[in-house]
Amino acid sequence: MSSTHPAHLHLAVALDGTGWHPASWREPVARPRDLFTAGHWTDLVQEAERGLIDFVTIEDGLGPQSSHFLDPDDRTDQVRGRLDAVLIASRVAPLTRHIGLVPTVIATHTEPFHISKAIATLDYVSTGRAGLRVQISARPHEAAHFGRRTIARIEAYDSPDAPAVLRDLFDEAADHVEVVRRLWDSWEDDAEIRDAATGRFIDRDKLHYIDFEGPHFSVKGPSITPRPPQGQPLVTALAHDTVPYRLVARAADIGYITPHDTDRARAILAEIRAEQETAGRAGETLHVFGDLVVFLDDDPAEAAARKDRLDALAGEPYTSDARIFTGTPAQLADLLQEFQSAGLTGFRLRPAVAGHDLPAITRGLVPELQRRGAFRRAYEADTLRGLLGLPRPANRYAAA
Secondary structure, three states: OOOOOOOOOEEEEEEOOOOOOOOHHHOHHHOHHHOOOHHHHHHHHHHHHHOOOOEEEEOOOOOOOOOOOOOOOOOOOOOOOOOOHHHHHHHHHHHOOOOEEEEEEEHHHOOHHHHHHHHHHHHHHOOOOEEEEEEOOOOHHHHHHHOOOOOOOOOOOOOOOHHHHHHHHHHHHHHHHHHHHHHHOOEOOOOEEEEOOOOEEEOHHHEOOOOEEOOOOEEOOOOOOOOOOOOOOEEEEEOOOHHHHHHHHHHOOEEEEOOOOHHHHHHHHHHHHHHHHHOOOOOOOOEEEEEEEEEEOOOHHHHHHHHHHHHHHHOOOOOOOOEEEEEOHHHHHHHHHHHHHOOOOEEEEEEOOHHHHHHHHHHHHHHHHHHOOOOOOOOOOOOHHHHOOOOOOOOOOOOO
16 A cells, blocks of 8 residues: 555444434334344345445443433334344344444443353454444333333433443443453463373363452453454444543443544544553554444435435434434545544444445445445455454463
């Protein structure tokens, strides 16, 4: 690559039902009857792979989707219900070859031992393409599904009572990730001997107790699943403020942020890099991706009109934490390169209508970025860590 070429950027696609616009299911291309089938998800991920996308994330939750911030709603005109994200990823993995699979995991009500085993299994099933997106739940009604704890009610993320509740949930999420990571390392790479002739399957000295003791978890280990093919599958998290930025800096390989312009992107990046240094990780690669919701058409007026039409179906204008882009693939490529110049290494695109905007990404945006020398023309690595330029980490418990 000549020095005049921009560095290749990374692209992920965030999959959520029939798309991120709440009326997306009503589009003819959406096939809502197929939403709860394996085929729906396989088609989407295979389309993303045709576009050489680094990875897909798969949304999940512990309560029905809602138009309200923290409460269930009684709407009947929007998609409600989900399949389990980890199980979707495991189903799709054997039907894909290169693309990374990053299901969402809600740390607040799931045990890290269970998650560690599930994602390690996904890494085996996909031969080294697994990751997870760690998320918290501050919803009191979701806590009631489990009956093990109550979560104090907050009115909004920026209300006065929120910081204490959120800090505790994010501290718990950081500990959750730490336990998961230690469990992935609790088997050394060569712990399994599998020698039928001598009758030795395993070297017990290469299995390790993790003995994690913290305010939220007490986990002895070792895992029951051998060390994953990648050693450490990717940990990713979406962050909107200082406390989650700290989680990204302490615990993640990729953080997703939602700047609406390049100045904001630079400010958030500076904050995350400072937190990364404080966490003692200044020397490690930590990717920061910008999230955007995309409505893509060959004519910018058509993209804007499509959003208006969907908004009318939904009965209200669509809003998002992320910047909402309407326009052409070439205009989106301009915007991504502008954000890249602010220091972002990649983007997680949220297709407004999966059946329309995902092919517009893979068949419109990707070729445009390739023409500019800004995106790969072939998959150049066999693992998700490899695609993102991350080395396979040494095992923390192996004798030096």
